[in-house]
Amino acid sequence: MARMASPIRPTDPEARDLARRLLDEATFGxxxxxxxxxxVPNVSRIAISRTVDGTPMTLISDLxxxxxxxxxxxxxxxxxxxxxxxxxxxxxxxxxxxCKAAFLEDKAVHRDHYLAQQPKAxxxxxxxxxxxxxxxxxxxxxNGGFGRAYELSPDDIL
Amino acid sequence: MARMASPIRPTDPEARDLARRLLDEATFGxxxxxxxxxxVPNVSRIAISRTVDGTPMTLISDLxxxxxxxxxxxxxxxxxxxxxxxxxxxxxxxxxxxCKAAFLEDKAVHRDHYLAQQPKAxxxxxxxxxxxxxxxxxxxxxNGGFGRAYELSPDDIL
Numbered sequence: 001m002a003r004m005a006s007p008i009r010p011t012d013p014e015a016r017d018l019a020r021r022l023l024d025e026a027t028f029g030x031x032x033x034x035x036x037x038x039x040v041p042n043v044s045r046i047a048i049s050r051t052v053d054g055t056p057m058t059l060i061s062d063l064x065x066x067x068x069x070x071x072x073x074x075x076x077x078x079x080x081x082x083x084x085x086x087x088x089x090x091x092x093x094x095x096x097x098x099c100k101a102a103f104l105e106d107k108a109v110h111r112d113h114y115l116a117q118q119p120k121a122x123x124x125x126x127x128x129x130x131x132x133x134x135x136x137x138x139x140x141x142x143n144g145g146f147g148r149a150y151e152l153s154p155d156d157i158l
Numbered sequence: 159m160a161r162m163a164s165p166i167r168p169t170d171p172e173a174r175d176l177a178r179r180l181l182d183e184a185t186f187g188x189x190x191x192x193x194x195x196x197x198v199p200n201v202s203r204i205a206i207s208r209t210v211d212g213t214p215m216t217l218i219s220d221l222x223x224x225x226x227x228x229x230x231x232x233x234x235x236x237x238x239x240x241x242x243x244x245x246x247x248x249x250x251x252x253x254x255x256x257c258k259a260a261f262l263e264d265k266a267v268h269r270d271h272y273l274a275q276q277p278k279a280x281x282x283x284x285x286x287x288x289x290x291x292x293x294x295x296x297x298x299x300x301n302g303g304f305g306r307a308y309e310l311s312p313d314d315i316l
Contacts, residue, residue, distance in 0.1 A: 006221065007221050027247060028241070028247035028248065030188035030190075030201050030237050031201070032188075032190040032199035032200060032201035032235070033199055034192075034197075034198075034199055039192075039197065040192075040233045040234075040235070040256065041190035041191055041192055041199040041200075041201075041233065041234060041235045042190060042199075042235045042254060042256070043188050043189070043190035043199075043201055043235040043236065043237040043254055044237060044252075044254050044299075044301075045237060045247065045248065045252050045301075047247070047248055063164065063165050065299070075198045075199065076199060077190070077198070077199045077200045077201040078201065079188050079201040079202060079203060082240060082241070082247075083186070083240070088278050089185060089186035089203065089205070089240075090186065090203065090205055094202075094203050096200060096201055096202050098198065098200070120246050141202075141223070143202075143203075146282075
């Protein structure tokens with residue numbers, strides 16, 4: 001059985017709204033990084049919050065392999081939009097963000113803002129091995145459910 | 159504040175049981191692949207089932223970028239173990255599987271076995287652009303919750 005050549009639809013206000021909602025509501029996501037030596041992809045779960053301008057941000061430890069990987073190569077991918085029930089997970093909207101990681105030097109400045117979004121992180125926010133990382137959005141693939149795909153720019157999302 | 163040097167614990171029966179449970183119960187996961195031209199990581203959601211020997215398997219379409227990426231470079235990463243409620247997602251157990259993808263030639267042979275695990279896929283299983291892919295496990299990082307990390311071999315999981 002043959003099907004349509006491309007599932008990408010023209011970006012419309014509904015797609016932008018959905019992308020912004022997925023980013024606003026994310027408390028965690030799947031982070032893809034490159035292994036520093038082998039270059040193979042590695043996916044791990046991280047907490048997600050946002051900087052004051054809405055850019056995704058996380059708090060990660062030097063004890064986790066993704067932290068060293070991002071120091072060696074900041075090119076990363078973030079999958080946001082997690083199913084929370086037993087429905088078909090491929091129908092649930094999700095978004096893959098192509099991004100570039102930057103370690104923030106001024107962790108203390110962001111403390112209150114971060115902990116307002118991730119209150120449980122107060123237990124370890126001040127540990128010396130934990131670092132705030134901002135993910136500058138380069139673009140995103142939005143999947144609103146089976147066959148509803150969009151390619152978004154940073155301006156579509158922020 | 160300084161902390162322990164490594165969070166990796168010795169693999170024990172509980173860790174193996176947890177890893178097997180995460181694989182057995184997964185219906186979807188986050189797949190990490192490499193972009194065929196740029197080499198950047200890309201994470202997307204895929205359905206997860208298992209071959210008869212328990213190896214993770216998925217059904218993916220040529221219309222999705224991850225399919226072409228896996229044809230160009232089979233090195234992949236699978237994050238399994240998704241939180242289903244509003245609890246702290248970083249406490250929920252999850253596992254990152256380092257794996258190598260192989261496209262299965264005999265899709266029809268696996269039809270009944272796949273659809274028993276993913277009945278909703280009957281709607282599109284027979285589309286010509288959909289392919290079964292097996293992920294041979296090379297190793298895995300198991301995170302049983304904050305600070306409970308293990309490095310597992312394929313024999314620990316299958």
